Amino acid sequence: MEPQHERFMREAMNEAKKAAALGEVPIGAVIVRKGEIVGRGYNLRETQKDPTLHAEMIAIREASQKLGGWRLIGCDLYVTLEPCPMCAGAIVQSRIEQVYYGATDPKAGCAGTLMNLCAEPRFNHQVPVWAGILQEECQMMLKDFFRQLRKKKKEDAKNISLTQTD
Ligand SMILES: [Zn+2]
Secondary structure: OOOHHHHHHHHHHHHHHHHHHHHOOEEEEEEEEEOOOOOEEOOOOOOOOOOOOOOOHHHHHHHHHHHHHOOOOOOOEEEEOOOOOOHHHHHEEEEEEEEEEEOOOOOOOOEEEOOOHHOOOOOOOOOOEEEEHHHHHHHHHHHHHHHHHHHHHHHHHHHHHHHHHO
């Protein structure tokens, strides 16, 4: 794997960290055209109370606005977690050229794990997918987040029972 793919995946990871700072599941994405980042996004589902605000959707929207059209010709997408069905659909719709992702998603991954909407031959556009870019680091970020969340829930529960006994 060329080092530039790791460089852009690190940019996507930086976006994911912004999500984590807001208490969101840390998922980040960037869109790259001719070596330049033209769109960035991180998961904002909870903060904005909007189930469509996945990292990829936000990055696609930003790139379309920046490039002045819905066709993201010559654009590659880097995302820390395998795209879900909605995002894989948006990737096909926006004519993105290649997708690079970090961790696989056994529960919702539709870029090769549960199915591959990006490579569906019956659609009018297919997108090659490259899995496992900085996979361990991307996975670790998610694992750490959920570990902290469980810990916090446990502490909250403890605090509530302490208040009750007082
Ligand atoms: Zn998604």
